[in-house]
Amino acid sequence: MTSIQPGGSLIIAWQLKYKHVLVVGGGDVAAGRLQSVLATDATVSLIAPRDRLHPTVVALIKQFPQRVSYRDRAFKDADLDDASLVLTCIDDIDTSRRIVELCRARRVPVNAADIPNLCDFYFGSQIRQGPLQIMISTNGNGPKLANIIRRRIEATLPPHAGKAIENVGLLRAKLRQRAPGTGGELSKARMSWMSQVCESWSLDELALMDERIMERLLADGWELAADKKRVEASTTKPQLMA
Known part of the structure; x- marks a missing residue:
């Protein structure tokens, strides 16, 4: 009989090309999320006050003007319209919880940064070589450890x-x-x-x-x-x- 270890997540390669992703927040975490989403060829709506934008976020908005739609303001419920995926990257826990509730009502997958129990999915530490993608996930338990393990695996990976x-x-x-x-x-x-x-x-x-x-x-x-x-x-x- 096959042994099944419970408590895991379903790790899949989700195709987001041509889909619409909403990112709420513009800080350091949002910068990483934005880079990950842009790598999938998705289009992005970014909602955040301009004075809170991370330099990397500013650079990506300028680099991908056709794919990143930026709005200099706070989140509005209507921002969820047509979203296939939602990522909240803000320090306001109450607002994050409200966004998650709205997403659940619309059956839109959502990730609330640094609030694992509210997430429908997690981001892992990723190795990328062209079409090769390897993700190390700790299921929200230890993101830093995932990064350490990634470096060890990457060091053993054939360069080609x-x-x-x-x-x-x-x-x-x-x-x-x-x-x-x-x-x-x-x-x-x-x-x-x-x-x-x-x-x-x-x-x-x-x-x-x-x-x-x-x-x-x-x-x-x-x-x-x-x-x-x-x-x-x-x-x-x-x-x-x-």
Whole structure:
């Protein structure tokens, strides 16, 4: 029987591209939240008095004028209209609680900085290499410890892991173009072939893969191989890397 440890959170990669995020507050915490949200290609409404803006927040407003809508004032209930996600980063606990209650009534996910029991989700300490994202979460118990653990993990991470993942994504896309379709035996064959490529090629080799190598691998390892030999065919890297 599988052992399940209770008390955790569901850690997911939430796609926010083209969605609207509301950030209430403009201080140091808001600066970090704003950077995290902008990395997802979301649009942002930022509500905070101008005299309380952190220099990083000011710089981001200027850098992303098309994606960050800034309002120099306090929060209003109408600010929640069309929000897909809400982040409060203010010292006023009462106002944060009221915003959380309004969000719950509208079924909008909300994070209230430094008030874990009011949060629908937590921010973790993150490692980022291109498409690679690794999050370390303490479920709101110890953000500083999450940062310390992140640094230890980051020190052991291969330097080209992000590039390797990017190339695997390109190879998968090319494979789908050559063998389109969803489900069934074809889908299983594609998954099996890609799995074997990932297992038989090192991260460094995957990072060095270019268009020429991808095309030869697909031609020699996928198209010319019989179905039963497709998995074995993907191990022809010595000739391809030469």
